[in-house]
Amino acid sequence: MSEHPNIQEAKRPERATADTVAKLAGVSRVAVSRAFNPHASLKKEKRDLILKIAKELGYTPDMAGRALVTRRSHLVGVIVPDVCSPWESQEIDALTTALQGEGFATLLFKTRTDQSMDERLLTYMKGFNLDSIIAFAENVSPDTLTHSLGRAVPIYVSYSEDGSLPNQPGSTSVFDRLIVDQKTGIDQAVALMQAYGCKDFAYLGGTTTSLANTERERAFKSIMKERGLPEPLVLQGDYTYETALASTLDLFKVGEGVDGIFSANDVGAFGVIDALRFQLGLRVPEDVKVVGFDDIAQSGWLSYNLTTVKIDLEDRVRALVRLILRRLKDPNAPAMTETLQTRLIVRGTVGS
């Protein structure tokens, strides 16, 4: 009966290995490996026995050992400047859920606050043999990434068809891309603001090095021109509440007659709204109309009830995961591009 030693008896229960299971099941170690790979050919009853004993022993294939030979770490790196930022935390959340479902785990890395990509961080990341990399800090140079990383497949998110980035003729690297068409949503926003009588527009930017901000600003200005509106005022920002608040205060200190503010992200819009309402004594939307970008969860909260341009997070994450899995299955596949739409969510910060 008890031909094998009681596992619990050992003071430090040594991690069960494939050999342990094999010996107990009376099969070779290879069989154990096969039992955990659904596509391997193995007699059904033998697989069942192995799996049963494995569960009994609490055995799980060691990822490190597996990664060494398969050259797949099942690790996806996510680089963020700030996890707390609601949009990013929501995306990380969705991404983690989706990846976990596919058998991948999310590895988190933080850039410095100035978003300057640290050489040390990159070589550090390289050591983990990431299967793929998603960089939210979009100012990371694609060449830097490619050069500094191993087998990982970076995916680039750009914000316009003629995006200023990757796949340059000179570069041999090929990037899968996710293009977000922001113009449609922003146009709807401007149209609405215009319909409610906005005359004097301002654009509150995000971090200036961020690609999302650059392209958002470009789209906004282009729309203004198309609609025959004057060049908008541009406020300095960095996606944070505090800076947005301060910038708004500065703006109205010099007595500008701005009556419509478009913020590069929702959190910034919150700062704008709070500055207007609580420090400048102005009403939103009666005196000044405000529109944000992202549609994070907080935008639906009644205190802000923000009208904002939405990127569908579900769609976005689905597309990202699709790109990752495809690239993983065939590393030589040609570069692929997914496109995402944006649309305006109308709430209470523009009209009644």
Added chain:
Amino acid sequence: MSEHPNIQEAKRPERATADTVAKLAGVSRVAVSRAFNPHASLKKEKRDLILKIAKELGYTPDMAGRALVTRRSHLVGVIVPDVCSPWESQEIDALTTALQGEGFATLLFKTRTDQSMDERLLTYMKGFNLDSIIAFAENVSPDTLTHSLGRAVPIYVSYSEDGSLPNQPGSTSVFDRLIVDQKTGIDQAVALMQAYGCKDFAYLGGTTTSLANTERERAFKSIMKERGLPEPLVLQGDYTYETALASTLDLFKVGEGVDGIFSANDVGAFGVIDALRFQLGLRVPEDVKVVGFDDIAQSGWLSYNLTTVKIDLEDRVRALVRLILRRLKDPNAPAMTETLQTRLIVRGTVGS
């Protein structure tokens, strides 16, 4: 000169290995390994040469190979029900920063929304050979964790000295613990509410299975009793804005005369405030006083300007990392306990 083949020439630049570097530097692979371990004994000039060539080649020690022999993955698992929750995202952010500084990476795992700990998730995690695990989903049974995980060292966060959890006499497992003394902060909160004339208190709970909530409710009730106040009304909650909003609406629908609400977390408090102000036409703090718990970034935003009990995040993360590193250095060290204090941050939702 060019005795070695040009790396760039290869179509798929094979990942440089320790052997590659060794051959180029004219040393043994062992020397390369030693060059990357500061404590190993190696002639300075030789180490410099190796490091130079390594950088040139973009070589980084492979973590998988290293983990296999050192039995240290340099991976710390973080289990969360919801990354978007501000408090948790802030903690993840701080944790990632701190761990990254110590050479560890953060691996993210999500529990199901009902927080029921999935057996499959655990065995899945086990495969990664985590060095340590921090479980935010506090309802995970400690025995389950210990049994299902490998060398990882879980850390438990409890919320009272006589905490109802780990280190039971029967269990052989030893847990390092972080105790958060919430009573001090909550007492200050109640004192302030009382000073501003609160008579009729209510407690808005978090997820009922959460240890933080259980202990928070216990502390609140105990304080009420100590101060000779009547047993408070308890509102059902789950830490979300939406539920808090709905619960508050329900509360005042039956015409209760509650004039002081303490929420188990800040996000819940936001829901309470918005329900009062925008749906019930009541003023905060004039008609009803509200206090939250956590002191997340949003609590300082002017629209809410929430008075709340603060757990110092920096302290908390520092303590966690300290526990992890100590346990990693000496797996046999006796269980250790760190304690954290809480204190009230006074803003505008109680008095003027």
Added chain:
DNA sequence: ATTTAAAATGAACACGTTTTCATTATTCGT
């Protein structure tokens, strides 16, 4: 019943590192 194809199996090797261990080169004290 016999041939043919397919499925199942295990031995040996490979993945990239760190860690003994025994050996050689260096420094130190007098």
Added chain:
DNA sequence: ACGAATAATGAAAACGTGTTCATTTTAAAT
């Protein structure tokens, strides 16, 4: 200048797995 202590060095083994390959077993086809 000499023995003793110390630092530096590389060969071989180990970590836990997946994959080839040649062999054996089973099933299918005539």
